[in-house]
Amino acid sequence: MNLIMDKTEKIGTGDSFNLSVVKYLVPQCKKNCRSACCRTALLYGMLLFSRGRTDELSSSLLDWLMTAAEKRGEVFVIEDFNRIDRRYFSCSECGRYFLCGVFLSSGSVGDPKRDYRLEITIPRDEDGGTALADDLEAYLREIDLLPLRHKPSKGAGAKNTVLYLRQAEKVEDFLNYIGASTPAFEALNIRIHKQYRNEANRITNCETSNIDRAVNAAQKQIRDIELLMESGKLADMDDGLRQTAQLRIENPFVSLQELASMHRPPITKSGVVHRLRKLSSAAKEL
Ligand SMILES: [Zn+2]
Numbered sequence: 001m002n003l004i005m006d007k008t009e010k011i012g013t014g015d016s017f018n019l020s021v022v023k024y025l026v027p028q029c030k031k032n033c034r035s036a037c038c039r040t041a042l043l044y045g046m047l048l049f050s051r052g053r054t055d056e057l058s059s060s061l062l063d064w065l066m067t068a069a070e071k072r073g074e075v076f077v078i079e080d081f082n083r084i085d086r087r088y089f090s091c092s093e094c095g096r097y098f099l100c101g102v103f104l105s106s107g108s109v110g111d112p113k114r115d116y117r118l119e120i121t122i123p124r125d126e127d128g129g130t131a132l133a134d135d136l137e138a139y140l141r142e143i144d145l146l147p148l149r150h151k152p153s154k155g156a157g158a159k160n161t162v163l164y165l166r167q168a169e170k171v172e173d174f175l176n177y178i179g180a181s182t183p184a185f186e187a188l189n190i191r192i193h194k195q196y197r198n199e200a201n202r203i204t205n206c207e208t209s210n211i212d213r214a215v216n217a218a219q220k221q222i223r224d225i226e227l228l229m230e231s232g233k234l235a236d237m238d239d240g241l242r243q244t245a246q247l248r249i250e251n252p253f254v255s256l257q258e259l260a261s262m263h264r265p266p267i268t269k270s271g272v273v274h275r276l277r278k279l280s281s282a283a284k285e286l
Helices: 007-011 015-032 036-050 056-071 094-106 131-142 168-177 181-231 239-250 256-262 269-284
Strands: 107-109 118-123 148-150 160-165
Touching: 015 056, 015 094, 015 107, 015 181, 036 056, 036 094, 056 094, 094 107, 094 118, 094 131, 094 168, 118 131, 118 168, 131 160, 160 168, 168 181, 181 239, 181 269, 239 256, 239 269, 256 269
Parallel strands: none
Antiparallel strands: 107 118, 118 160, 148 160
């Protein structure tokens, strides 16, 4: 049986982030997982979900855990590979280490730059049942991670059930929960940057459309004024209207506010709007 598997091969695209999570978790576990109960829970999570297959980094952790257990004279036997036995969760931290083991042996997370997705692939039992996936789903719901479920019906994946998280916050919560705080923070940072960029783009788009609207309006005003000039009607209009018409023709790209301040004496912006409306309605009557 092939015990060593390259995790980068298994996951495909977006694996650089996944690999960095694994690289972060393995030494963290060795450093921080001090209680015997938590080490057992971690080992249990890894063995229960890996079914003997694990990547190189995780298998170094597995070896380390097994050696430590042997030294303590513990014999570790999993009685039922199709259920999660909660008797392994002794202290308040055991569940975290268990889930960390589950992730290391059968989980993967997408690169938050491209996609928010964390998934755990769970083998079905011999008769096609999904009891192990059901138990894990129940556990994830208890800690408010609310996984979704995918049951491939055909092909190589048909023997598995995939539980996955799609929401960015849930992916970050999961990573935090299993102790991958730095990668979780990195994911959060990427998300904030993305949101900021989207917001900046939205504002720019909004400004662009405002400018477009203003330019279109100015073009229409100028057409109207030209019509009034050609027909000779403008010459008969009062000084104020003629001044506004003249300034608009000479300054097609300035804003209404700027146009108002160019008048001698200056007038208000609403004064300009009022005069331009008068010019337009006069042009309409031609
Ligand atoms: Zn514990």
